[in-house]
Amino acid sequence: MRMKAAVMREVGKPLTIEQVELASPGPNEVLVKIEASGVCHSDMNSLMDTSTPTPSILGHEGAGIVVGIGSNVRHVKAGDKVALSWVPFCGVCPFCEQGQVHLCEIAFGPMFDGTLLDGTSRLSQAGQKLYHYSLLSTFAEFAVVAERSCVKLPDEMPLIQASLLGCGVATGYGAAVNAAKVTPGSSVAIFGIGGVGINAIQGARIAGASQIIACDVKPKNLELARAYGATHTINVAEQNAVQALKDLTGGYGVQFAIDASGNTNAGSSAWQGTRKGGTTVVVGAYDPKKELSLPAGGFHRVGKTLKGSFYGDVHPLRDIATLAQLYLDGKLMLDELILEKIQLEDINKAFDSFHDCNCVNVGRSVIVF
Ligand SMILES: [Zn+2]
Ligand SMILES: [Zn+2]
Incomplete structure (x- = not known):
């Protein structure tokens, strides 16, 4: 499918809004329509980092709605609201076995290589490969992600607030x-x-x-x-x-x-x-x-x-769902962390605000699709 995305072409240069191709999810993957994505300091750091593979689509704090699932996916279904975690886990390695899923190693190679868990990318443009970022790439209208990056949310959870749960809030x-x-x-x-x-x-x-x-x-x-x-x-x-x-x-x-x-x-x-x-x-x-x-x-x-x-020793499926419930119960402040809601086209302005050293970097600009 074709979709609009903010593409990182060169280190330190503004992102460009382009039409790109997103392939269908593999057997253990989920297609998510991104509704909101926070702009995190780590995106900024990666934009400035020469080791970030390019061209790529940044963004690792997102929430959206499941619109397609691979043949092995059981945990979510089309129509589910999900928050995304950038640390999918395998469930069977020596760390997962001990309940330390945040230390699972399967995510780290792909994270640095700019791929999904199977070492390949679902992103391309005119036959040229684009790289993923943190196994998510949420600066785009849609994302294909690992099933275990998806945290099912209560229906009443607003997705703009939910987009913040997977990174700084959870950590x-x-x-x-x-x-x-x-x-x-x-x-x-x-x-x-x-x-x-x-x-x-x-x-x-x-x-x-x-x-x-x-x-x-x-x-x-x-x-x-x-x-x-x-x-x-x-x-x-x-x-x-x-x-x-x-x-x-x-x-x-x-x-x-x-x-x-x-x-x-x-x-x-x-x-x-x-x-x-x-x-x-x-x-x-x-x-x-x-x-x-x-x-x-x-x-x-x-x-x-x-x-x-x-990553705050989180078990993403348990803790991100707990955080959503705490917000719904009025115990977790998220509204206040949203400094501004912006369009994808304005993403570079959100990055510029990080350079302003007087800014208070407690909250976030959130892209709303
Ligand atoms: Zn982050
Ligand atoms: Zn594991």
């Missing part, structure tokens, strides 16, 4: 609920109030934490953090974060700290601001050239846990 919520396992009445610090951090605040709030401390350098983001459930804020450009966390917790430090900042100094502060027996979760991606420095003295004595979390 942040999961970092608090799955990785840190925040408990009711606990104290939680969140470093880095961006697309992931703001949702870690929501996760901590939903988990019943009584003290939620937002740590960032932007006063505007700290103010927003309060609207999402932070009870305290620390501007780490002005205050010593470790000392401030201890001051707020009777000298002990927080029970749970989540670093969503991607900054190793924040990671070090998060660890040092975590109390004995507590858990520090690193969910932001650090610069691979950096090292995370932690004081070695007394390491064994404090009994703390340091945990890396990929």
